[in-house]
Amino acid sequence: xxxxxxxxxxxxxxxxxxxxxxxxxxxxxxxxxxxxxxxxxxxxxxxxxxxxxxxxxxxxxxxxxxxxxxxxxxxxxxxxxxxxxxxxxxxxxxxxxxxxxxxxxxxxxxxxxxxxxxxxxxxxxxxxxxxxxxxxxxxxxxxxxxxxxxxxxxxxxxxxxxxxxxxxxxxxxxxxxxxxxxxxxxxxxxxxxxxxxxxxxxxxxxxxxxxxxxxxxxxxxxxxxxxxxxxxxxxxxxxxxxxxxxxxxx
Amino acid sequence: xxxxxxxxxxxxxxxxxxxxxxxxxxxxxxxxxxxxxxxxxxxxxxxxxxxxxxxxxxxxxxxxxxxxxxxxxxxxxxxxxxxxxxxxxxxxxxxxxxxxxxxxxxxxxxxxxxxxxxxxxxxxxxxxxxxxxxxxxxxxxxxxxxxxxxxxxxxxxxxxxxxxxxxxxxxxxxxxxxxxxxxxxxxxx
Numbered sequence: 331x332x333x334x335x336x337x338x339x340x341x342x343x344x345x346x347x348x349x350x351x352x353x354x355x356x357x358x359x360x361x362x363x364x365x366x367x368x369x370x371x372x373x374x375x376x377x378x379x380x381x382x383x384x385x386x387x388x389x390x391x392x393x394x395x396x397x398x399x400x401x402x403x404x405x406x407x408x409x410x411x412x413x414x415x416x417x418x419x420x421x422x423x424x425x426x427x428x429x430x431x432x433x434x435x436x437x438x439x440x441x442x443x444x445x446x447x448x449x450x451x452x453x454x455x456x457x458x459x460x461x462x463x464x465x466x467x468x469x470x471x472x473x474x475x476x477x478x479x480x481x482x483x484x485x486x487x488x489x490x491x492x493x494x495x496x497x498x499x500x501x502x503x504x505x506x507x508x509x510x511x512x513x514x515x516x517x518x519x520x521x522x523x524x525x526x527x528x529x530x531x532x533x534x535x536x537x538x539x540x541x542x543x544x545x546x547x548x549x550x551x552x553x554x555x556x557x558x559x560x561x562x563x564x565x566x567x568x569x570x571x572x573x574x575x576x577x578x579x580x
Numbered sequence: 581x582x583x584x585x586x587x588x589x590x591x592x593x594x595x596x597x598x599x600x601x602x603x604x605x606x607x608x609x610x611x612x613x614x615x616x617x618x619x620x621x622x623x624x625x626x627x628x629x630x631x632x633x634x635x636x637x638x639x640x641x642x643x644x645x646x647x648x649x650x651x652x653x654x655x656x657x658x659x660x661x662x663x664x665x666x667x668x669x670x671x672x673x674x675x676x677x678x679x680x681x682x683x684x685x686x687x688x689x690x691x692x693x694x695x696x697x698x699x700x701x702x703x704x705x706x707x708x709x710x711x712x713x714x715x716x717x718x719x720x721x722x723x724x725x726x727x728x729x730x731x732x733x734x735x736x737x738x739x740x741x742x743x744x745x746x747x748x749x750x751x752x753x754x755x756x757x758x759x760x761x762x763x764x765x766x767x768x769x
Contacts, residue, residue, distance in 0.1 A: 363704030386663035435598025524742035
């Protein structure tokens with residue numbers, strides 16, 4: 331399979347699919363912070379050139395042993411419900427995305443972030459900073475050990491509360507695949523009033539932000555297990571790949 | 581098989597817990613020969629600084645190469661990180677130290693002028709917004725750039741980094757305005 335070659339007419343490069351109806355509209359007035367921050371003009375379509383089909387291949391130098399276990403980085407264990415969170419990073423063709431950096435951050439069990447801007451009057455936990463990192467393995471798998479984050483109030487509207495969530499940042503293998511998102515927990519009663527969760531227009535796409543409880547991942551006498559797969563943009567087949575599938579070329 | 585994509589969500593106000601790296605703004609060390617700085621402010625629709633944004637850059641090496649398997653030309657210096665990441669400060673200011681990227685062939689022919697791809701993430705942005713940084717002193721290359729050619733000429737200036745007024749050589753200014761009236765051109769990538 332040839333992913334590209336230089337020609338006098340330019341370069342033969344992969345293209346990445348352009349998602350329609352998956353991501354939230356930037357202008358979502360129910361989430362008040364969008365009002366002054368969302369661009370008003372239509373974006374200009376950018377062809378996928380070399381800068382877009384490549385991307386930082388940040389490696390293991392960004393991760394140290396223990397970064398994937400948010401419960402073991404301090405003098406004692408944090409308070410809260412210990413949990414294992416595992417899954418795979420795939421592209422939309424179902425291919426694993428190996429060796430890619432995942433960064434997460436979250437509130438502690440009482441719904442407080444270890445950040446100076448967070449003024450929620452819930453206790454900080456000296457044994458929890460809420461940041462984690464890991465690399466996917468050769469099959470695109472990742473695994474974190476953490477505690478379940480608490481829900482917390484915010485000032486978006488009267489009596490506004492964020493559902494329990496963990497923030498995720500992923501690079502994939504190309505600039506086009508960069509994704510920052512939030513993972514939620516099954517059955518959260520706060521979904522209905524959360525404008526960030528509901529900013530995703532398609533209810534089926536919204537469901538893909540929710541992890542699943544998994545008894546197979548759960549470790550007896552130790553921690554609950556959750557599973558969440560993340561799907562990044564896949565490639566459109568190139569002319570060469572399509573021809574190859576028809577058996578016209580080698 | 582086609583799997584549904586995972587939707588984007590905002591980075592939120594607490595990104596500083598998880599995303600900044602001590603060496604994030606330093607694509608190269610400032611002492612590297614040829615190092616330049618690109619700095620500026622991220623501003624909202626009221627012209628106020630955005631103090632909780634993250635600006636990320638991705639670019640070619642000075643010879644126009646990418647150390648990446650999908651660059652069909654091969655080569656590329658694996659020691660050149662090419663990636664910069666800077667959280668904004670209370671004044672909305674970010675700062676990237678890097679080397680000037682080189683030009684390289686465009687996808688559909690022609691030559692792409694030296695540029696950096698930029699992602700901006702912030703509370704209030706439900707998805708990243710993407711822009712590009714070009715250089716004011718690359719007039720001929722910019723005039724031939726196939727991407728700039730698709731941008732309304734009246735707005736192209738929002739994509740051009742300018743020499744810092746009264747600054748030393750190699751110091752560039754690039755402000756990012758998220759919303760009218762001088763809104764930066766953003767790309768659908």
